[in-house]
Each structure stands twice: as structure tokens, then as C-alpha cells.
Amino acid sequence: MLGKNAKLFFGLSMCGLIIAIVLSAWGFPKIVNTQIQKSVQLDNSSMMYEKWRKLPIALTFQVNVFNVTNVDDIMAGKKPILQEIGPFVYKEYRERTVLGYGENDTIKYTVKKTYEYDQEASGALTEDQEVTIINYSYMNAILTAYELMPGILPMLNEAMSQFFGAQDTPFITVKVKDLFFDGMFLDCSLNMSAIALICGKLKADTPSVMRRAEDKNGFYFSLFGQWNNTDIGPFEMVRGRENIRELGHIVSYQDKKVMNHWGDPYCGMLNGSDATIFPPIDESDVPNKIYFFEPEICRSSYASLVGQRAIYNMSAYYYEIDRLVFASKSANPDNKCFCRKNWSAKHDGCLLMGVMNLMPCKGAPAIISLPHYYLASEELLEYFDGGITPDKEKHNSYVYLEPKTGAVLQGMQRIQFNIELRNIPNIPQLATVQTGLFPLLWIEEGADTMPDDLLKELQDAHTILGYVEVARWLLLVIASLVCVGAAVCVVRSGAAPVWPRSNNDFILNPGHSLDINKGH
Template sequence: MKFPVKLALGSLCALLFIVLVGFVMFPKIIKGKIKTMVNLKPGNEIRDMFLKVPFPLSFNVYIFTVLNPDEIHAGAIPRLKEVGPFCYNEWKTKINVEDNEQDDTISYEPVDTFVKTNGHDCKDGDTEITVPHPMILGLVNTVFRQKPGALTLANKAIKSIWSSPSSIFITVKARELLFDGIVIHCGVTDFAGKAICANLKAEPSLIHLNDNDLGFSLLGPKNGTAGKRIIAFRGTKDYHLVGKIVTYDGKPKQEVWNSSTCDAIMGTDGTIFPPMLKKQDGLMSFAPDLCRSLRATFQKHDRYDDIPVGVYSASLGDQSKNLEEKCFCTTPDTCLKKGLMDLYKCVKIPLYASLPHFYDSHESYLKGVKGLQPDEKKHGIKIMFEATSGSPVWARKRLMFSMPMEPNPKVDLFHNFTPTVFPIFWVEEGVDLNNTYTKPLKDLFLIKKIVAVMKYLVLLGSLGGLAVSGYLFYKTQEKFSVSTVKPVASDYSNNDSIGSVSNGNNYNGIENETYEKY
């Protein structure tokens, strides 16, 4: 077998091999391996991490202290100063876990536990801050919405329970406001005070310190307390469904917003996502604290610890303009402007959620207070997501909580307020995967990179081999040539000559002796 033929056969075999293995089989092997790794079947490492995240998330709290409380009572615009961060480690676990093999689901109750930590930028929990009393402001706003006729009763109860306060603002330690609790003295005997305290004692978010006193904190009720039960797909039968919530609190949809669109429970709980998502799919998760699902949308490609990732961001939308978000409005005529969401139907008190410092919100909210400086890098929601494995490798989830402050002639402390949305505090939940958890991803991409380089080198080499063999085969083809026959001069006078001419006829060159034989 000639060399060009051998080269052509070898190149063709290499071409077929690399197409079959490098372009067909290897991606399927990687896909199959990931499918078996990311499901929540017992025994899988990802399940153990899902049930108990092996590292704490960072949880930072920032509180807005009021600089001009007396002026606000006289009608001035609030001047605020951000104090923080107050730093905590957030440990996420899931308890009372049960599996349903037939439905391929797992059920659990999520628990978040916060542990104070100190860093060089972290503020001490004994730092004093001045804020609107959340209970007084929340009480008046709630009564105003539910039973406006009972505002006079609420005014009397405030004087009774809080001993005729001269200001709606209180100065407390940060740890008391956040976790330890602010004391509410409910050992009152007057009708108004007892009526309000009876309702407060039935509120599960308040701590019963003793028979008469209650404790209120912003985050204390959430600390170490099991959330409502969730049933989610394990993804062993269909990896596209891994982590997707089936029911929350025993229901396939909420009963909060009276709308199938806004009450829908979509996505995961945010601790896991399906692998091999396309960027147009976005990242969908359900936020119980907001009673809604949020979609993070793709923004750009980037790298994290040398891993290619997609950058995603989320917002609270604009219920005043987006028809699909109108169902989040308290009433069709009371939609908040861009960037704000009224949580009244969700948490039963007038509480507004937004991005910190009113970032990506209507400018009117920012003008209602002084001292805020919205910044995308500091206040936006951002996720770096590795789509092949479905892993968030870096994330910052940020939310600010505010309360409406409006004048009310039936409540003594509320006579002269200028209407505004008053920021109270904001939180930042963060995760940064270190090399221990990014190394498997980096190894995966290294293998993919090596295979990609090799398969294209082999592909180019095999195509080049086919081209060279074709060229050589063409050059070595046998070529046939015809030689010119030249006449040989003869001596016709010689009797022994052959081919004499007689009478104009040609005779073959046969010697006379041979001729005479015939």
C-alpha cells in the first residue's frame, strides 16, 4: 500500500474517531456525570450540602440612624446616616427531612441560624442608634388600614403602653433592635391599652418575656426557627426539576395576592438550581419573606476564580406599569412606584421592600429622605452562576425594609409629619465559594479545555492529513509518453539489404536467403 493511501486512511480514521468521541460521546459523558451528581438522592454529596450548607453565609445588617428627630416632628425631611455593618454568620440547615420515592420529592423545613461575628469593618452590637419605634409606627399604620375608626383607641393605647411618649423615635442598642428585643410593657389596666396588648400577645413574632412584658426585634423571630414546610423535586428522574418547589406550607400556590400569577410558586428555594440552564432561562427562586417568586436575569459573561460564569441580577420590578405585577398592588388604585413592594398582605403590617438606598427605584422615594447614596455595586442583587453544574459561586442578595410615615390628626405623635417612605434597615446575604468548593469546577473545566484543544488539534490534523494525501496521490500518478520513431537510412545497392523497392512496391525487410525458403 502506497504512502498517500496509508496517510488518507489514517487521517480518515482519526477524523471519525474525534468526531465520535470528542464531539458526540464526551459531551454526553459529562452531561450524564453531572446529572448523577446534582440530584438530591440519598448518598449524593450535593444532597448533604443541600440539607446542611457546610459553610456559613455572610449576613450583614445596616441600620439608618435618625439625625434630626425633633425636626421631623415639626415637618422636616428626615436626615439619615447609615450605621453598619453588623456582621453575622448565617448557617442554613433543613430539618424533618422525608423522601417520597414515587413522586421523586424531598420535604423539609428550612432553618436559618445567625451567629454574631466580628471583623475589622463590623460594628459592635452595643452601638446606639435612633430609629422610629417600629411597634408604634407599625401599630398606627396597621390600624389606619384595617380599622381607621379605631385610631383614637390606638392613640390612647400608645400613651398607656409607652407612658405618654414625647417622640416616635427611640434610641436603643443595635443588638436590641435586631435580635435581643425591645421591651413592650403590657401590664396596663386601661381599656385601650389592654385591648391592644391582647392583640399583641397573640402575635407569634413577639417574644413573651413574662406574663406582662413582650419583646420585639426585627430578626429575632427568624433566628433558629423552622420555616414553613417545603416539598421539592429531587431531580433523579428529571434533572431539569432538581430543587423545584412543588408545595409550600402544604399548598401548590399561595393564597396571599388573590391572583394566580402573583400567588404562583416558581423556582427553587435559592440554595440549589438545575444544571445546564440556558442564560435565557434566568434563575427563578421563591422568597417566603416577600411571598413571591423572583427571576434573576442574565447580564453578561464573566469569570470567578478562573471559572467561566454568567452574571445575573434581579429587581422588584415596577407594579405601577407592568401588567403582570399589578396583582402585587394592595389595591388597583394604590400601586407603589418602581422599585418598591408593599408587603402588607404578606406580613400583615405596612412594610415596604426595595433595594438598599432606593437603588433602581423611582426618584421620588430618594427625594423623600436625605443621606442615601444608591450604588449598583453596593446595593444591587448580583449572582455569579456556573451554568453547567448549576452552582452559584458568588452572590449578594440585598433588600431594604421601610415603613410609610404620614401625618394623622387622630394620633398626637403624627400631627406634623411630611409624608415619606422611611428606611429602617437593610440586609445583605452573601456567599463566596473558596478553593475547596471551586476546585471540582476548575478540574471539570480543565478537562473540558484539554479535550477541546485535543479534539480540534486532531480534527485539524486529520483534515490536513487528508489534504496532504490527496496532493501526494495526485503528484505520484503514473504518466504515459509516446516516443517518436525515426527512420533508419538503408543502402539500396546492397543485395543483402532488407526492404528493397521494386516497381514502386515496398517489401518487408527479409533477407534473400530467408525469402528463398518460402
């Protein structure tokens, strides 16, 4: 009876071990991944949905302006000396409006950003701070006109200089609030036929950086005013219900699946997310690159994996902007379709590392780079006598991703806006300056800290996942020990043959006996 019970116990323990192996190797991971997917997918019932729809924290939006300190020297042909003033810090709130759901597991929405000046974070700086900067709108108009009709540019210049406030130099002094959001007034009531021509063109095709004055007698030019309290989109994004690895992938913007500005389907591809949501990371196949789409530059960019790092007592994957994103076509042939000629008097835009021409995207000769020309050509730095000092810690773009959920633990995106200051002999304001790429300002957008409540929520989830992981392997260990114990019971009960101990024991064949008293 004891032998039969031992065998039964052993059989049951083997079944338990098999179940434990299946659960440990497949069951527990499957259950955990299913629950994570339900939590992060863009569905009304998920934990992520409301946080995605209305960002529960304010991002930081910081602006650093390049104040020009030696205007007279620049006008005399000397190198610029710049002074960085900032950061001017704003709180950025984001809210999405869901427009509907599409086929292929997508959601359609618009995004509204709202900016609020953060006086405490800005310290002594106020929005009334005056700065002397390159006259961005004037240089924009001059360079655009120069490409279209260089012969009549001297006749247009008088009107342009009055309209854009550049009577003596290509520089202007302005309050930052007017430059950023409120707008600098451009007066259409001036009695000049050329100004009437300019204003007529603006009325017919108003650029995004300008808004019509309420009295209809002019326009306000600002760099970021079009972003504030304005619905951007629509976007169409994958919800991640059918394939969690596709969560957040943007499949269309303004109902277009390809950005046609570049005249090439490769450069026009929509890759990645909007940089606020990423899918969980399969740690057996960690992506070397993560992609994100930027509508303001009409293209997708990417960050490359640096490695695994600890942050907030959690393990995360650290990515940073790749040097090849804005590389010259000689360094990165894939960038050749982003190249446009004649953005510079010296270069076609593809010979220099670290810059990108936004003319096809914005219809204006704006050039973007990383702040202080970080990762860009040394040639750009040689144009200045001071104020441009690239620093990886200050000017790099990066993101930390928590692998289990794909949550962004920390991230900053940094970009600089530039325009060419070009020597044009028949334009008085430009006849004596040196030609070079001139920076206006750089922005920093993202979150460098995580609120305590969100951090605790994520850490608690990590703790639970840790307990599940421990339970997974503990179950396997217990099942193995029980199986070993059952095997011992079977052996000791005599229900299974075993090798005898060696000390003076003998093995007898069946049918033979041994008489130790038998004589010889």
C-alpha cells in the first residue's frame, strides 16, 4: 500500500512539475504581457488611455535666445559675438481630442498645446526682457525674394525694411513675449505700393508664423503663436490592441500617409510615434533605434540605443539623437532627399554636417540644427567670435524608456532655429556683413523629472511585476523539490529497484542461494 501511495505521489508531483515548467516558461509571461497590453493600449478601459488623452503633467518648454552684442562690428564685416539669454520657461499642457476610430486598429485625433509662462522656473527673466536678434522675418523675406526675383530686390528692399523694421541693420530689438507668442506688428497701412503688394501676398497665403490683425491693417509675426491653443493634426495612430509592438505608430498626418514636401517617398515616410508614447520593449530583441514623427519639420527622426541605465531605481533603456539624423549626404546617403540647393551662398545644404533646410516644409529659408551646432560641422563655429559652445550635456536630445510598459521616464528634445545672414552687395543692410549661418534661438521640450504620484504608480507596478517574477521561479523550485521528495519516497518504499549499497552486500541471481556454513 505504501509503495502504491508513493508511486501516486510521484506521478502527481511529476504532473505538477510539468505544469510549473509550462507556467514559468509560458503561462506567467503570457498572463503578465496580456495584462500590460490591456493597461497600455489605447482603449477606453485601459489605464493609459486618459493619461494619453490628457497629459497628467505639464511638460517644460524652454527657450534660449541668442542676443547679439556687437551689431556695429558685424555691420563693419567682423565676426558676431553672441550672448545666450535664457531659459525662458513655459509650462506646456497637452490635450487630445479623439475624432474617431479607423480600420487596422487606429485612432484619429488632434492635439492642442497650451503654454503658460513659469515665472518661478525662469528666475529673474521676464517676458518683457528685450533682446537684440537677427531680424528673422526680414531675412526670411529677403532670401525668398532673392531666389525668386533678384533683379528687383533693391526696389523691394525699401518697402521690406520698413515693413519688417529693418531700416538700418538686419537686426532688431524686441521683447521676448512678442517674439515667442504675442507677435511683432507688421503694418500694412504704410503708404507704399510695394508694401501693398507684400500685404496682398500675405492675405492670399498667410504663413503659419503670422496672424491677421483684428483691424485687418497688418499682421503679427511670432515664432510659436501658431502652436498655442491650436488644434494640430489630425493624426492617425495605431492603438496597440491587435499588436502591442505597433502601439503609438503614426500612420497618417493631416490624412496623408507620406510627407510629399521632399519629393521622395523615403524621406517622406511616417515612422514611429509622437515621442510621448512607445510600445513595451521585448528585452530579447531591444530595438537599436526608436523613431518619432515631427510635424513641425515634416519628417521622422530617430534616436539610437546607448545602453541600459538605472533611473528612479528602475532599469531603463537610454536612447539619444543619432549624429546621422542631420548628417551630410556624404556621411549618410539616405539624407540626400532632404537636400535642397541654394539655401546658402556657400553650400547646397548637403555638404555640411548637422543642419537641415526647412524650405520644402515651411516655405521659408529656415535652417534647423542641434543647439550651438552640436554634432555639426566645425565650419559653422568658425563664423563666430564668441557665444557658441557645443556641449553634449546641455544640447543633446535623449529619452529613457521603461521596458515593461514603454513609458517615458525622462526625455528632452532640443532644436535650434537659424537663418543665413547673407552678404548681398546691392542691399544696404547686407552689403558689408559676412555671410554665415546665424542662430536665432533654441528650444528644449520634454520632462526632466516625473511627478511623485506617477513615479509611485510605476514603481508599484514594478514591485508587483517583481513579485510575480519571484513567484514564477519559486513555483518551479517548489515543484522540483516536491518531485525530488516524491522520488525519494518511492525509493524508500521499495516500490522501485535501486542499486544496493556496496559495503559487504551481494547481488544474488534468481534461483540461487548461498549457505555460509557449507564446507568445502
